[in-house]
Amino acid sequence: MRDLLPPTVAVAVAEPADWTGELYDAEAACLGERAVDSRRRDFTAGRVCARRAMTMLGLPAVAVPAAADRSPVWPPGTVGTITHTQGYCAAAVGRDTEIRAVGMDAEQHRDLGPEVGRLICLPEEQDLLARLPSGVFWSAVVFSAKETVYKIWHPIVGDWLGFHDALVVLDPATETFTARITPAKIDAATVPQPPSVIIGRFTVEANLVRTAATLPPL
Secondary structure: OOOOOOOEEEEOOHHHHHHHOOOOHHHHHHHHOOEEEEHHHHHHHHHHHHHHHHOOOOOOOOOOOOOOOOOOOOOEEEEEEEEEEEEEEEEEEEEEOOOEEEEEEEOOOOOOOOHHHHOOOOHHHHHHHHHOOOOHHHHHHHHHHHHHHHHHHHHOOOOOOOOEEEEEEEOOOOOOEEEEEEEHHHHHHHOOOOOOOEEEEEEEEOOOOEEEEEEEOO
């Protein structure tokens, strides 16, 4: 993820030992004793990476508990994001004086199929994807981009953002995406200046799609 985010954001990618690393008490309390092994490994790697990213910014490595909706609760003065998929986990942290929000997502690069594609993509997006070069499962890229957009939207607005609440346009030549939030969601927001356009970056590797974006401070 380092290649997709500005230098003001600290990024830590999980190393083998991170998946079974140490959780702080406040973090372990959010996970619970009944968590299955895969959930425990993902949660642990994300928190270890988050704390390592904090130290990259010169900040103390404090606990990152989870809110009721499972979203990370970042320490005052910071914004951050965590992503994990099979065999990959990363965390990014920035100071809230330098960025308003950061989001990122990693997904398996695979064919999602037409039915799932329709759930993720608006008709306009499906038309656009049909004209893109072959060899890439573009609906998986849109899915990842929308996950990244949600991770930026939700901490600011505190509201759900569905897959059809943002129109994503991909530019393979520059490996960037532009997401435009639907006017109805903007009008319903109760915070000042909700994000309406989010521009991010993406990359597609053999078996992994990665997307990331930031918002500048107000």
